[in-house]
Amino acid sequence: MKKIVVSGKTIEEAVKNGLRQFGVTEDRVKVTVLEQPSKGLFGLIGAKEAKLELELIPDALEEAVHFLQDVFRTMNLKVTIEQKKERDGILFNLTGEELGMLIGRRGQTLDSLQYLVNIVANRYSNTHLRIVLDAEQFRERRKKTLEDLAIRLAERVIRSRKEVILEPMSPQERKIIHAQLQDHSKVKTYSKGEEPNRRVVIALR
Template sequence: MKKAVFTGKTIDEAVNAGLKQWNLPAERVKVTVLEQPSKGLFGLIGTKDAKVELEKIPDPIEEAELFLAEVFKTMELEVQVERQEDEEGTLLNLTGPELGILIGRRGQTLDALQYLTNIVGNRYSNSHIRIVLDAEKFRERRKKTLEDLARRLAQRVIKTRKEVVLEPMPPQERKIIHSYLQNYSGVKTFSKGEEPNRRIIIALRSQ
């Protein structure tokens, strides 16, 4: 229920009745006054309560979670979503018995689902929000895998003195490699090509 009508002896009382029933703060609702209260004859006969219509203002993260729930329901998957907030945005961690299908090859399915989830969340937000999807710490494991790869390839470049061209990667994975090798002695990194075929190149750093 996103809209409902509430009554009270005053406007504030009617609004507070709705906030209490919905368990929401005042900033999460839009208030439309339908009827002002009136005291009636001699303050006794024909008194009328205030009547207001409250409309819930969608919460971007809640809407994103509802979208995910619909996706999981359609796929007939039992998945729980745990929310964590930090200074960079919101992490939605997925847990359940069949997460492999949601992660996909090298996290491609998870990345696509994260992209769609961000579109849904930002549709209900006045400012840009960042939502990260993870599944049983896949992001952490993938980060370590990419850093290990970056280190091995950097060592190869130094040894052979020939640049290495990596396979195409999404922006967030390229960022991990760029960051890891930023201060790695002897090599430099840069990206080349257009999305979705943009690649990282590891080359010798000029002396």
């Protein structure tokens, strides 16, 4: 928590001085009055300025960005974070070199980082925030791969008349498989098992 002590002829002036130092608006600070202003004798002698303590209220998205920047710094990676508001949350798109290290095998590192950054952000938010991490359009490419896989495996189930059990996937990836086959006339999908080993099953209707 960042705190500063500021002063001014009035409480309002002291608050403005503090906001100027922080570079934020009044809704981002908690104000504690340490000393009330007084005019002193004859309005001149012994006059005291107002003294306040301003505490900066953390911004959830700023804290999320700081967390990621610390991670990248530790990994010695130069990464730029671009924020974009989407229908179901905030997209943090990562650009830079050696992003394969951040994506990991089938996006597992990216998913883990996304899980952690959501914990950090929601610690400082009054409402639930959903942050999606992406790098080099990995999410879109992975979605296409899973949709194609779902179609191929559905055809195998129809030919063999035997159900297929996929490898363990994250909830987001399982959702892609379910969505791709939800209107299929010959196969159905369901999930079984416990996290993190929960799997999609494709079976005949």
